[in-house]
Amino acid sequence: MFGEEYFKTRKRLTDVVVRVLGLADKTDAEKTPLLDNDITKGLSNPFLFVVCGEVNAGKSTLLNGLFGEDVCKTNVLPETDRVQWYRYGEEAHDKDVTPILEERYRPVDFLMDFNLVDTPGTNSVVIGHQKITDRFLPTSDLIFWVFPASNPWGASIWNFICKQHKKNKGMLEKSVFILQQADLRDENDMEVILEHMRDLAQQRIGMVPPIFPVSGRLALQAKTETPLAEDLWRVSGYPALEKHISDIVTDSPARRQVLENVRDAAAKVLHNIEGKMELRTKLLEGNEGFLREIEAEVDKEREKQSSDFVGKFSGMREVFISQSAEIKEVVRKRLSVFPTLKSFFSAENIPKMIESSLVESVKSAVEKQAGDDGNHLVDECRKHWETVRPKIKEHLSIELGDFDQETDGFGKTHERFITRMGRASRQAVVNLKIRGGFDMQLVERRAHLKKWLYVALILLMVSGVTGAMKLAPYPYLSFGLLACALACVAGFMMRALSTRKEILESLDERLEDARVPFADALGVDYRDGVRDFYIEYGNLLGSVRQHISDAKLELQPNLEQWNGLFLELKEIEQNL
Numbered sequence: 001m002f003g004e005e006y007f008k009t010r011k012r013l014t015d016v017v018v019r020v021l022g023l024a025d026k027t028d029a030e031k032t033p034l035l036d037n038d039i040t041k042g043l044s045n046p047f048l049f050v051v052c053g054e055v056n057a058g059k060s061t062l063l064n065g066l067f068g069e070d071v072c073k074t075n076v077l078p079e080t081d082r083v084q085w086y087r088y089g090e091e092a093h094d095k096d097v098t099p100i101l102e103e104r105y106r107p108v109d110f111l112m113d114f115n116l117v118d119t120p121g122t123n124s125v126v127i128g129h130q131k132i133t134d135r136f137l138p139t140s141d142l143i144f145w146v147f148p149a150s151n152p153w154g155a156s157i158w159n160f161i162c163k164q165h166k167k168n169k170g171m172l173e174k175s176v177f178i179l180q181q182a183d184l185r186d187e188n189d190m191e192v193i194l195e196h197m198r199d200l201a202q203q204r205i206g207m208v209p210p211i212f213p214v215s216g217r218l219a220l221q222a223k224t225e226t227p228l229a230e231d232l233w234r235v236s237g238y239p240a241l242e243k244h245i246s247d248i249v250t251d252s253p254a255r256r257q258v259l260e261n262v263r264d265a266a267a268k269v270l271h272n273i274e275g276k277m278e279l280r281t282k283l284l285e286g287n288e289g290f291l292r293e294i295e296a297e298v299d300k301e302r303e304k305q306s307s308d309f310v311g312k313f314s315g316m317r318e319v320f321i322s323q324s325a326e327i328k329e330v331v332r333k334r335l336s337v338f339p340t341l342k343s344f345f346s347a348e349n350i351p352k353m354i355e356s357s358l359v360e361s362v363k364s365a366v367e368k369q370a371g372d373d374g375n376h377l378v379d380e381c382r383k384h385w386e387t388v389r390p391k392i393k394e395h396l397s398i399e400l401g402d403f404d405q406e407t408d409g410f411g412k413t414h415e416r417f418i419t420r421m422g423r424a425s426r427q428a429v430v431n432l433k434i435r436g437g438f439d440m441q442l443v444e445r446r447a448h449l450k451k452w453l454y455v456a457l458i459l460l461m462v463s464g465v466t467g468a469m470k471l472a473p474y475p476y477l478s479f480g481l482l483a484c485a486l487a488c489v490a491g492f493m494m495r496a497l498s499t500r501k502e503i504l505e506s507l508d509e510r511l512e513d514a515r516v517p518f519a520d521a522l523g524v525d526y527r528d529g530v531r532d533f534y535i536e537y538g539n540l541l542g543s544v545r546q547h548i549s550d551a552k553l554e555l556q557p558n559l560e561q562w563n564g565l566f567l568e569l570k571e572i573e574q575n576l
């Protein structure tokens with residue numbers, strides 16, 4: 001294959017162009033210079049070789065030698081009087097373009113990159129033939145002037161060359177002279193003939209193009225043998241010719257320019273892509289900043305709600321005070337004279353009853369307050385969400401549902417908050433250890449009052465006995481004892497009331513002292529509960545966060561592909 005290096009670079013560039021266009025599509029970048037047909041068409045343009053020479057010079061055989069197969073018909077008689085344009089086609093077929101131009105499509109790989117124009121001969125007299133030759137010569141990459149080695153000085157071809165040379169400046173630079181059918185001459189003759197041709201060329205056209213003595217027939221024969229018949233191949237003179245063709249293909253400035261233009265266009269589009277990606281990265285960074293602002297706002301809102309808790313908590317203290325007032329009333333009743341007396345005869349646990357009643361009432365009051373506060377928090381979140389939604393729509397074009405579409409109104413968190421506060425309040429009351437101290441006081445009181453009662457009863461009994469036995473000084477002794485018993489009962493009653501007062505005072509003091517630790521004990525749970533609401537609220541922004549990180553992930557492979565393409569394009573540039 002001729003010009004392997006060139007075709008490798010061209011293929012690579014074509015691949016890069018396809019991938020650059022793909023990336024441009026993905027990143028929405030401007031592709032204009034690469035869409036310009038004039039620029040990219042050059043990538044697939046085949047090379048054009050034109051073969052000129054007299055009838056029977058061996059032109060068709062020369063081409064078959066290059067193909068390595070019998071593509072062009074050869075004949076002693078003029079095979080055709082038409083110009084034949086050999087092009088690639090998946091099926092072999094011929095197409096008349098004009099009465100003197102015929103397109104011949106052949107499934108030969110070589111033709112994908114090279115088109116060949118086989119002219120019928122400079123000595124053929126076909127009207128209009130000249131016109132066709134005029135059309136192909138200027139655009140051709142290479143012109144083979146074919147001379148039969150048997151007689152390379154035929155007048156008609158030399159006249160034709162002179163005429164074309166005058167019309168087409170630069171034509172000779174891309175011309176080579178082929179001395180075909182060299183196998184018919186021996187080596188010494190060839191030397192003489194070559195010398196003679198050089199002189200003739202100098203005389204007629206003022207320069208000597210490269211001259212290659214070859215034998216198309218031997219070349220074809222060599223190529224059709226497997227493996228290639230090396231000796232025949234060398235003798236055919238084709239190695240030098242093919243090397244020359246390769247050099248022309250690789251060094252063609254026009255072709256190189258095409259590659260450079262395509263490379264420049266690809267670089268431009270790559271630059272556009274870079275711009276788009278930078279913009280996108282900036283936008284995403286902006287989005288992240290925006291999201292951080294909103295998150296900070298949510299944090300601030302949480303802080304605010306947690307710190308407002310001092311105010312709300314005075315409410316919790318009030319709850320405790322009002323509940324303790326009720327409790328004191330109950331205690332006062334329980335410790336009045338008759339219930340106290342009754343309590344000597346029936347088992348009852350006043351401290352336990354007091355504690356559980358306090359626990360229950362405080363718990364339900366705290367739960368109610370927590371329920372109200374929870375509703376308030378949900379309202380605050382809802383209000384805030386309605387300020388966030390339009391901002392996210394404006395900045396990130398993300399449509400978020402309203403608060404109740406996006407959440408269940410924080411129902412579970414709300415319930416958890418209430419349960420948590422209820423439990424905390426129970427624990428807080430128990431931790432106050434009101435019961436322990438109270439218990440001791442009651443035991444002491446009972447023991448003390450019992451003494452009074454027992455003494456009164458004993459006196460009453462003794463007074464009865466002495467009265468019945470009429471012991472002297474009757475009845476003064478029994479009346480005296482009765483009076484003493486009554487005095488003891490009065491003492492009992494007075495002590496019962498005064499100890500009740502003492503106990504109530506100390507209970508009052510204890511409850512008073514407990515107010516602050518009680519509220520403090522709830523503080524931690526309350527703050528955590530508030531935080532729960534805002535954690536759940538913050539999660540609402542999760543879809544936005546996800547959207548941004550998805551977009552970033554999407555960007556990553558594009559960045560990598562861009563880097564790869566940039567490096568490849570740089571390498572191609574160095575090869576050019």
Ligand SMILES: Nc1nc2c(ncn2[C@@H]2O[C@H](COP(=O)(O)OP(=O)(O)O)[C@@H](O)[C@H]2O)c(=O)[nH]1
Binds near residue numbers: 057074076079
């Ligand atoms: N010995 C020999 N004969 C050749 C060679 N090339 C062509 N011929 C013969 O020359 C005749 C004309 O060849 P052809 O390729 O058709 O010439 P065209 O008219 O210029 O295309 C045919 O009979 C070929 O067999 C060659 O390299 N060596």
Ligand SMILES: [Mg+2]
Binds near residue numbers: 060079
């Ligand atoms: Mg021919």
